Amino acid sequence: MKRNGLSKAIKLVMAGALVGGLAACGDGGSGSSGSADTSASSQGTSVGAVTGFGSVYVNGTRFTTDGRVDSDDGLEREDQLDKGMILKVKGSWDDRGEGRADDISYDDTLRGPLTAASWDASANTGQLKMLGQVIGLTNETVFRGATPEQLAASPESYRVRVSGWRLDDGSFRASYVGARVSGPDFDDDNEVELEGVVQNLDAIARTFTINDFRIDYQLASGDDDFDLDDLSDGMAVEVEGYLQDGILMAKEIDDEDDLFDDDDDVEISGDLYDYDSSTRTFRINGVPVQIDSDTDFDDISASSLQDGVFVKVEGDFRNGVLLAEEIEGREGDDEVEGRIEQIDLAGEVLIVSGVRVQLTASTLIDDDDDDDGRRSRVDDINAFMVGDYVEVEGRRRDGYLEAFTIEREDEDDDDDDDD
Numbered sequence: 339m340k341r342n343g344l345s346k347a348i349k350l351v352m353a354g355a356l357v358g359g360l361a362a363c364g365d366g367g368s369g370s371s372g373s374a375d376t377s378a379s380s381q382g383t384s385v386g387a388v389t390g391f392g393s394v395y396v397n398g399t400r401f402t403t404d405g406r407v408d409s410d411d412g413l414e415r416e417d418q419l420d421k422g423m424i425l426k427v428k429g430s431w432d433d434r435g436e437g438r439a440d441d442i443s444y445d446d447t448l449r450g451p452l453t454a455a456s457w458d459a460s461a462n463t464g465q466l467k468m469l470g471q472v473i474g475l476t477n478e479t480v481f482r483g484a485t486p487e488q489l490a491a492s493p494e495s496y497r498v499r500v501s502g503w504r505l506d507d508g509s510f511r512a513s514y515v516g517a518r519v520s521g522p523d524f525d526d527d528n529e530v531e532l533e534g535v536v537q538n539l540d541a542i543a544r545t546f547t548i549n550d551f552r553i554d555y556q557l558a559s560g561d562d563d564f565d566l567d568d569l570s571d572g573m574a575v576e577v578e579g580y581l582q583d584g585i586l587m588a589k590e591i592d593d594e595d596d597l598f599d600d601d602d603d604v605e606i607s608g609d610l611y612d613y614d615s616s617t618r619t620f621r622i623n624g625v626p627v628q629i630d631s632d633t634d635f636d637d638i639s640a641s642s643l644q645d646g647v648f649v650k651v652e653g654d655f656r657n658g659v660l661l662a663e664e665i666e667g668r669e670g671d672d673e674v675e676g677r678i679e680q681i682d683l684a685g686e687v688l689i690v691s692g693v694r695v696q697l698t699a700s701t702l703i704d705d706d707d708d709d710d711g712r713r714s715r716v717d718d719i720n721a722f723m724v725g726d727y728v729e730v731e732g733r734r735r736d737g738y739l740e741a742f743t744i745e746r747e748d749e750d751d752d753d754d755d756d757d
Contacts (some may be wrong), residue, residue: 382603384437385623386650387501387513388419389702392714394439397605397650398512398700399431400715408443410578411499411531419444421702422480422514426597435699447510448473448500450530450581451520451689455493457486457698464490466498469532469586470551472499472509478743479733480704483517495519503623504574506611506645508534508549511725530586533576539569546571546714549728553586554578561592568593574624597625599653606660607668613643620645627651627660638667639732660753668700670742675729681722687738688722688730694738696728722746 386397393402394416395595406696425444431437450469457464462477464486475486489496501514534548544556546569558579560566569575574594579587598604606622613620618629620643629640638649643665653663676691686697697703703718713721722728732741 341513352497369682379432380603380605381430382428382605382655383598384429384431384605385597386605386607387424387702388421388728389700390421390715390718391416391419392716393428394419394442395699396427397424397607398698399435399437400699401427401429401431401437401442403439403442403529406442409445411444411446411449413444416442420482420514421515421704424503424513434678439728444501445576446499446531447502447504447533448498448531450497451515451534452493452496452498455486455489457490459487461736466493466500466515468500468514469530470549471532471534472549473502473515474505474509474511475515476511478702479512480514480592480702482515486515487517494565495515503608504533506607506621511609529578529580531576532586535572536569536571536575538571539571541569548575548577551586552584553579553588555588555591558588558591560727561590561596563590566591586712594624596655596658597623598660600656603652604655605650605652607616607648608646609646610643611645613645615643616621622649622651622660625655625660626658627653627662629662629665633662634664636664636666638665638669642667668742670731670733672734672739673729673731674739676727678722678724678726678728681724683719683722688728689746690730691715692726693730695732695741695744696735696738697741697744701732702743703746704743705746 384397389395393400403416407413407415407419423444427440428441429437429439435723448468448471452466454467455464457475461614464475466473466475466489469656471641476693484496485563496517499516500510500512502510504510511687532548532551538548539546545554547550547553549648555566558566574596576592577586577588579589581587597606606625608623608696610620620627638647648668650666651662651664653661672694674690676695678688678690679692680689688695688697697719703715705718705721727747729745729747730739731743732739
């Protein structure tokens, strides 16, 4: 069974010019061996999804780590992380994609029982519903513990943890979904976590809602010195607690702090929203972003910015605003699937059904044979073999396809598809 359920229809028809020698082209390999350059050009915070291990790859940078993770959700070590989980990395990095992590933190976006799920295998999209929230699924969502088809077939059988982006309409876009079957053997089956914007606050009854899902905070305490008397409608908060008769009984509530320190060098990726062309501003994961005449655009134009577009932003965080130095678009426009015909491990290039596929440090490699999803990126790449059946989604470049995601299916799945 596939993890990401990518479409079986070949959607990419490209000129024969893509076929040819395997010399590295375009962006080239990521240079995944060697140690990080400590004379990094940036010192600050990087927020994004994990795309590989062997240290940790976030936003196209390979961060060396000490193996420790700061989290309130039961994760303490790097080897407990999964691809797709969104991390906050404080450290340094250079223009060659090498960095050093001084601190890595992770926090679940949502955690609890599913109430509904859907998945369209032909469109590679779907939805989860839990705690009154809607979570969008895409072909870049990483699934562990259950496939999207299994979740859709029996949603109420599963509890999930979701790492994702909160969008402007209050819904979410999942980067990672970790599932396990609910049952009496688990002590935390009733424990939940929810983040969102406070609505309908009743300070007397000590209740409020997030997207119409009721929270009772009579017995709650503020986390990290947050004063519950400061709660107000419109405030973004994180709530942890348990379910009782369909109500979230809060145990801890914390407001969402700024992701970055003042004067941080910053990089962050996610869906932009609240775009205002007149002021040249938008928000990404709650962070206000300001564009100016010096902002560079890569694979996207200023005129293409609109709510819902996925971007990576680099710049300086000053007085609560991210001043954008560069905005990079990252929307896939092509797909190819088929057998690997040639491999250049040094250049990180595959030929798939006659199409040159270039891997980068941002490429997410998902493998049916990689049960825990934590194999190193070097091992991920070395595991490719001529004849493997893969599905690739990415962006068309001049003469090749830059891979955003590559899924390698095991032999049984490929045989089933051929029947």
